[in-house]
């Protein structure tokens with residue numbers, strides 16, 4: 001059997017299809033030009049540093065690498081959120097910004113994720129602004145949140161450039177290109193909806209496409225639905241991303257403002273997803289503590305019919321949760337639909353479906369409807385095996401909808 005290169009290539013597609021040249025980079029060519037020109041003419045710039053900020057997964061880190069490549073510069077890279085202490089940061093960076101490279105090539109210094117530096121180490125950011133004063137080479141910093149706590153000393157010394165989210169059409173065309181290269185069967189509308197639900201986050205889109213490709217070998221609209229509810233619940237996902245990724249109080253607080261969900265639902269969304277994002281014990285404990293306080297206010301508000309308490313509920317579950325972490329978490333997190341709401345939402349339409357299935361099961365097994373209902377979870381497990389599933393479906397004469405219902409039970 002011929003094993004193709006692609007089959008044996010297990011890299012994540014975000015790596016495999018990381019653009020190799022500036023031309024392949026999707027997004028505002030103006031911004032790309034701006035950054036390129038700033039580095040090119042660094043000797044004559046007003047600032048020695050550039051702060052490139054924008055939402056996660058839109059290519060900030062990638063762009064800096066491409067710019068270095070394009071201009072033939074050697075890149076020196078530190079990830080500020082990985083640097084544990086001021087001292088460690090100082091020693092490596094100070095050398096880097098002052099000493100010529102061994103190869104004699106010019107350097108570009110990348111300080112990635114400056115806004116993610118530990119907030120415990122308060123001096124970190126002012127340390128960086130001091131290092132900017134000493135640099136002999138252009139410094140580019142990246143951040144999700146240029147306005148996070150303590151960022152003003154850095155902002156003041158930098159040319160602040162925002163990278164905009166990748167336009168849905170650009171995400172879409174990139175996904176199609178990759179699908180073609182992978183020889184993947186896809187419905188155009190399905191790829192489009194992956195692009196749409198990514199909300200400008202190219203990395204999220206690539207991850208979604210790859211996960212469907214690997215799981216099912218094709219991309220259809222039905223399968224996209226399986227990914228979750230990000231399309232219809234776009235606002236909520238965006239709010240979650242902001243709350244979890246920022247440490248800035250007002251950013252987090254504003255994130256929940258425009259969300260078209262009631263406070264109870266929003267509460268469930270946040271509670272469900274905190275453990276997905278906050279992996280450190282203390283962060284999780286603190287965030288849950290804040291949520292429990294929000295819950296107390298929520299309860300009092302209802303029992304006392306005192307709706308003025310609502311503002312505390314909102315502030316606690318947005319800003320309160322966002323400042324519960326010591327530092328921001330990097331990378332992509334797939335948020336999920338709250339299981340509690342899923343159960344509630346199911347109730348009406350699905351009660352009927354459940355009853356229909358139970359009737360069918362009950363008839364075949366000669367049991368009462370309620371006993372049959374109790375058997376649905378077991379059916380769900382049995383039907384994970386493909387040949388058993390076929391037999392069961394045939395025996396019980398199940399419809400597509402009913403099969404789906406059992407599968408998701």
Ligand SMILES: Nc1ncnc2c1ncn2[C@@H]1O[C@H](COP(=O)(O)OP(=O)(O)OP(=O)(O)O)[C@@H](O)[C@H]1O
Pocket residue numbers: 013014015017018019024025026027054055056057058059060061062063113142143144166174202203206330331332
């Ligand atoms: N504008 C883009 N054009 C093409 N590919 C992109 C673009 N943005 C992101 N990608 C893809 O997504 C991956 C992740 O992008 P990158 O790490 O540069 O994002 P980022 O903005 O630095 O995110 P974070 O804020 O989380 O650090 C890249 O390796 C690339 O595959």
Ligand SMILES: [Mg+2]
Pocket residue numbers: 060061062112113142
């Ligand atoms: Mg990055």
